[in-house]
Amino acid sequence: MSLSTNNLKIYRNHKLLCENINLHLLPGKILGILGPNGCGKTTLLQTLAGLLPYQGEIYLNQQLLSSSPSKTRAKHIGILFQHSTSFFSDTVFEFCSQGRYPHNHYFSYLDPIDQKIIHDILSVMDLLEMKNKKVDSLSGGEKKRLEIATLLVQDPQIFLLDEPTNHVDLYYQIKIAKYFQHLQSHKIIVIATHDIFFAEQYCDEILMLFRNGEHLFGTKSEVLTAENLSLLYQHPMIKLHPRGFLPLY
Amino acid sequence: MITAKSRWLIILILLGLASIYLSVANGSIIIDSYELFRSVMGRGTPFYDEIIWNIRMPRALSAFVTGALLSISGAITQVLLKNPLADPYILGISGGAGVVSLLLILFGFSGIWLNIGAWAGSLMAILLIFSLIQHKNAWSSEQVLLTGVALASGFSAIMSFILVISDDHATHSMLYWLMGDLSDTHLPFYEGIILFIGLMISFGFSKELNLLKHGTLYAESLGVSTKKIYRKLYLLCALLTSTAVGLAGCIGFVGLIIPHLFRRMISANHRLLLPGAALMGGIFTTLADTLSRILFAPLELPVGMTMAFIGIPLFLFLLQKNRA
Numbered sequence: 001m002s003l004s005t006n007n008l009k010i011y012r013n014h015k016l017l018c019e020n021i022n023l024h025l026l027p028g029k030i031l032g033i034l035g036p037n038g039c040g041k042t043t044l045l046q047t048l049a050g051l052l053p054y055q056g057e058i059y060l061n062q063q064l065l066s067s068s069p070s071k072t073r074a075k076h077i078g079i080l081f082q083h084s085t086s087f088f089s090d091t092v093f094e095f096c097s098q099g100r101y102p103h104n105h106y107f108s109y110l111d112p113i114d115q116k117i118i119h120d121i122l123s124v125m126d127l128l129e130m131k132n133k134k135v136d137s138l139s140g141g142e143k144k145r146l147e148i149a150t151l152l153v154q155d156p157q158i159f160l161l162d163e164p165t166n167h168v169d170l171y172y173q174i175k176i177a178k179y180f181q182h183l184q185s186h187k188i189i190v191i192a193t194h195d196i197f198f199a200e201q202y203c204d205e206i207l208m209l210f211r212n213g214e215h216l217f218g219t220k221s222e223v224l225t226a227e228n229l230s231l232l233y234q235h236p237m238i239k240l241h242p243r244g245f246l247p248l249y
Numbered sequence: 250m251i252t253a254k255s256r257w258l259i260i261l262i263l264l265g266l267a268s269i270y271l272s273v274a275n276g277s278i279i280i281d282s283y284e285l286f287r288s289v290m291g292r293g294t295p296f297y298d299e300i301i302w303n304i305r306m307p308r309a310l311s312a313f314v315t316g317a318l319l320s321i322s323g324a325i326t327q328v329l330l331k332n333p334l335a336d337p338y339i340l341g342i343s344g345g346a347g348v349v350s351l352l353l354i355l356f357g358f359s360g361i362w363l364n365i366g367a368w369a370g371s372l373m374a375i376l377l378i379f380s381l382i383q384h385k386n387a388w389s390s391e392q393v394l395l396t397g398v399a400l401a402s403g404f405s406a407i408m409s410f411i412l413v414i415s416d417d418h419a420t421h422s423m424l425y426w427l428m429g430d431l432s433d434t435h436l437p438f439y440e441g442i443i444l445f446i447g448l449m450i451s452f453g454f455s456k457e458l459n460l461l462k463h464g465t466l467y468a469e470s471l472g473v474s475t476k477k478i479y480r481k482l483y484l485l486c487a488l489l490t491s492t493a494v495g496l497a498g499c500i501g502f503v504g505l506i507i508p509h510l511f512r513r514m515i516s517a518n519h520r521l522l523l524p525g526a527a528l529m530g531g532i533f534t535t536l537a538d539t540l541s542r543i544l545f546a547p548l549e550l551p552v553g554m555t556m557a558f559i560g561i562p563l564f565l566f567l568l569q570k571n572r573a
Contacts, residue, residue: 051469074472085464088333088517098460102472109520154471 001061001157002026003048003077003188008056010040010047017043018213021056025158025188030180032203032220033192036233039209041192042082045160048190049079060158074102078156080147082163086135092146093131096122099153118153124179125149140167148176158188165198177202200224208232257515261528265313268535272309273301275543280305309535311434311496312552314444316503316534317527318493321444321451322486323504324511324519324526328462329482331390336505337490340397344404345374346494351411351423360433363426364495371491374400375483390465393483428551429500431538440496447489448527454482455519462517500553503530506564513567533560 008021017040025031033041047054050065050073058065060076068076090098100114110118122128125145130138138146144167151159159180165173180189181202193199199206199220206223208216210232216223226239274280280297287293288301322337330339337343349370350363358366381396408427412420425432451458457478460468465475493500507530511522537556542549 046466049470051466070469070474071472074470079470081467081470084467085331086462088327088462088512090459090517094459094518098456098463098471101456101460104456 001076001188002059003158004059005048006057006059008047008054008058010043010054011052012040012043016213018209018215019056021207021215021217023207023217025190027186027188028184029204030184030189030191030202031205031207032199033190033207033209034194034196034199034229034232035209036211039211041209042162044209045079045162045190045192049073049077049160051079071102074154074156076156077158077160078151078154079160080151080162080164082166084143084147089134089136091132091134092122092127092138093118095135095146096127096131096150096153099150099155102154117155121149121152124152141169141172144168145172145176152179156187159183159190161189161191163193164191165193165195173198196224196229254516254518254521258521258525258528261525261532265528265532265535268532268539269309269313272312272535272539273305275539276300276305277546307434307436308431308538310441311437312431312535312538313531314437314440315431315493315497315500316507316530316532318440318444318447318489318496318530319500319504319534320507320526320530321447321523322489322493323530324508324522325451325458325482325486326504327508328458328519329390329479329486330394331462331464332394333509334505335394336501337486337493338499338501338504339394339401340378340486341374341401341404342371342487342490343494343499344401344408345372345377346370346491347427347499348404348407348411349373350426350498351408351415354419354423354426355411355415359422361435367495367498368491371487371494374404375487379480379483425551426498429498429553431497431552432549434496437496440492443488443492444527447485448523450485451482451523452520454478455523458482458519458523497552500534500556502553502556502560503534506560507533510564510567 002025004024005021007019008023009019010017010021021044023031033044035041043052046052048058050058060068060073065073096118097110097114100110100118103114104110119128122131125148127142127146127149130142135143135146144164148164161180164176168176177198180191183189191199191203203220206218206220208223208228210216216228226237229237270282270285274282274285278300280301284293284297285301288297293301319337323335326335326337326339327333346367347370349366353362353366378393378396378400382393412423415423457468457473460471460473461475461478469475490504508522508526511526511529515525516522534552534556537559538552540559541552541555544550544555
């Protein structure tokens, strides 16, 4: 299993954000994407998920991503969106069960195996008691956990997570991070985040997207330095030993 | 999850039969259940047979089918446009039908010609929207919605123009047509078939609709090919709506409110919502039409008006109750 890009150029509203992105992602390493607002983190994730137009090539398991049908793609790649919009409310269980969509045939609905998967994941995210509640009655953090649960129910090979710990309290931030860390041996995981502590703690490789359209890719120890972070956020940083960074005020 | 709530569908089917029974039994002559039963079994007296099969039954079934068609179309339109205020008419589908029908009335046509004209007019309207959207290759809901609303205003201006230049007699039939008129109907055989097929097709898309209501990109990320599906669903809505408009003119309100009622009372899952809203819309329209006929007999009220008088307080009550 692999996801790789060759001279990828990403666009937002026809404006070039970043070019020459060459990634080769394999299971076993978590990739963190860091960068200031508007630099293209979300665009890159959505492009990798096959949802936006791009130039260059994206290969999913050595095959062109654009040539695979939507449902096949959704079996392999799952994305957690930063924002969610919903116009008509489902119950928690109904919402979560929609993650099984790419695995179901045209007329089939949830079989006992699907039911069990949904049940188990909801209990991992501590949402089982709320399964009959309406989604719009949940708090921001609970809703985020539900979206993560839905993504886990989708069970893709590649997880693209856009700020997965937004709105989530510290207990669940750690729980979610640990859960993905435990998945990383057999799944490809990409996380876009503003949390440099989170990146330092859980990521193995880092892609930095700079405001001027340049980028930097490498292992955590190569890329995640005080110097690069100061450049990235245009604010002086120092490294705290043994680990972690502190912005200077 | 499904089974507990799907009991509602059985209840609604029974209520649907009851509403048709009420509609057929009531009117200037009240038909008791024994006579009705005999007539359904093919052993009725010619007098009752005439009333039941040539007057009451066509009307009751037309009302039911119209309500069902509009409710399905409304439920889908609200998801496609991501707008709870959307109704089947918002894209100018009824406007197109209106223009053609009014023109036909103006030139003295009536009966089946109006059905065909309404049908052709709605299809013309949706094709016009398609060509305008297709050009920009943008299926964003705002784009479609604004294009539709603009076209609808254009059609409505043309209709006003036709009303202004018509003589009094034609204006009267036109106004009744515009308010929704079930007084001149036939047994809705083809319309029933279209309803059945439309329900089956939309039901086949219920999983996709469940995802689409959370946004296009979200649905796409879970493997829905949204572009293809949007086009099919818009065409389906146009077919359902134009069939309803051809049958009964512009009956407002039902396509907007019934899907919301069902979502609030029972479920937003389209596997239940589509058949459920169809039944609910059918029941509601049939009952409203029955009341329109008997409340101020021999004067008949336009069915859309009766529906609004009953439905709006009910809907407002439910809105309040759900908030509490």
